Amino acid sequence: QQPVQSPQAVILREGEDAVINCSSSKALYSVHWYRQKHGEAPVFLMILLKGGEQKGHDKISASFNEKKQQSSLYLTASQLSYSGTYFCGTLPPQRDKIIFGKGTRLHILP
Amino acid sequence: GAVVSQHPSRVICKSGTSVKIECRSLDFQATTMFWYRQFPKQSLMLMATSNEGSKATYEQGVEKDKFLINHASLTLSTLTVTSAHPEDSSFYICSGMAGRGTDTQYFGPGTRLTVL
Numbered sequence: 001q002q003p004v005q006s007p008q009a010v011i012l013r014e015g016e017d018a019v020i021n022c023s024s025s026k027a028l029y030s031v032h033w034y035r036q037k038h039g040e041a042p043v044f045l046m047i048l049l050k051g052g053e054q055k056g057h058d059k060i061s062a063s064f065n066e067k068k069q070q071s072s073l074y075l076t077a078s079q080l081s082y083s084g085t086y087f088c089g090t091l092p093p094q095r096d097k098i099i100f101g102k103g104t105r106l107h108i109l110p
Numbered sequence: 111g112a113v114v115s116q117h118p119s120r121v122i123c124k125s126g127t128s129v130k131i132e133c134r135s136l137d138f139q140a141t142t143m144f145w146y147r148q149f150p151k152q153s154l155m156l157m158a159t160s161n162e163g164s165k166a167t168y169e170q171g172v173e174k175d176k177f178l179i180n181h182a183s184l185t186l187s188t189l190t191v192t193s194a195h196p197e198d199s200s201f202y203i204c205s206g207m208a209g210r211g212t213d214t215q216y217f218g219p220g221t222r223l224t225v226l
Contacts, residue, residue, distance in 0.1 A: 002153075030213055041203050041217040042154070087154065091213055097144070098215060100154045 001026055003090045005101035013109050018075040020104045022088030023068075031064050031071040032089040032098055035082075042087060045073075075106070083108045112138045114206050116218035123194055124226055131189045131221045133204030139184035140206030144215060145177075148201045160187055194225045 003024045010018050022031060030049045034042035046057070048064035048071060059076040075082055085105050089098035113136040123129050133143060142161050146154040158174075160166040160181035168174045178190040187206075191198055201222050205215040 032214070034217075039220075039222075041220045044214060044216060047214055089215075095213060097156060097159055098213070099156070102153045105151075 002099055003088055003101040005086075005088055005104050007104060008102070009105040009107070011107045011109065012078050014080055015077050018078060018106060020073040020075075020086050020088075020106075021070065022072070022090070022101055023070045024090045026069065026090075027093055028064075028066065028069050028090050029093045029095050030091045031062075032091065033062055033071075033073050034087045034089065034100075035084045036087065036103075037084040045086075078106075078108050080108050080110060082106060112136075112206070112208060112216040114140075114204065114216050114218040116204055116221050118221060119219060120222045120224075122224045122226065125195050126193055128190055128192045129194055129223060131191075131202055131204075131223075133187045133189070133206070133218050135185045135206040135216075138206070138208045138216075140187070140208065141184060142207040143181055143187040144205045144207070145179060145187075145189050146203045146205070148203060148220075150201075154203065157189075191223065194223070196225045199223055199225045 003022050006021045032047050033045040036042040050066045062073045064071045085103040087100045087103045089100045091098050115134045117132045145157045157172045158166045158168045160179050162181050162184050166179040181187040201220050203220040205217045
């Protein structure tokens, strides 16, 4: 079942923070975050495994609450290069295939 | 991260012709490859999963006779759109997964197919 992402779209000014949420109605093994720019393929950002964890690199971090079946992606002090569509992908316990959410479009204004 | 290439990046064809798209993992062996289709401003819709040396597993609603998938080696998978029609026009993206226990998928740059 497709995970639900919120918000659908965000417009920020450079330097502002953003949070993108991803929730599933099913149990999860892991959550995967990708960013896609227009006309390009998705680029892998990070994977979070069950057991509940947080990860981050640079000013982009994420958390995964296994019990709530939710993950959040945090973008701190956003840069123009952060613009794009962010997809979360959820992998169920049987680890057969990742199902992607509908995406969150992020637009950073100078 | 691992690199996946796709060829061609863009193709325009006439209705009724067949188009082959290649997906290669350049610096890792992809035991599993996935094929997605993406319409403008929409999500990635999984079409099929292919494991090297075995038949692909198609998602519900995807015609296996129309979208032929071959995963002949650990570094190459092909998608052939047979008798393409305008409604098949889309952005086709493949991804490769390095191996069991490694769930991360690395995506190719995509192929934009336009059927006239």
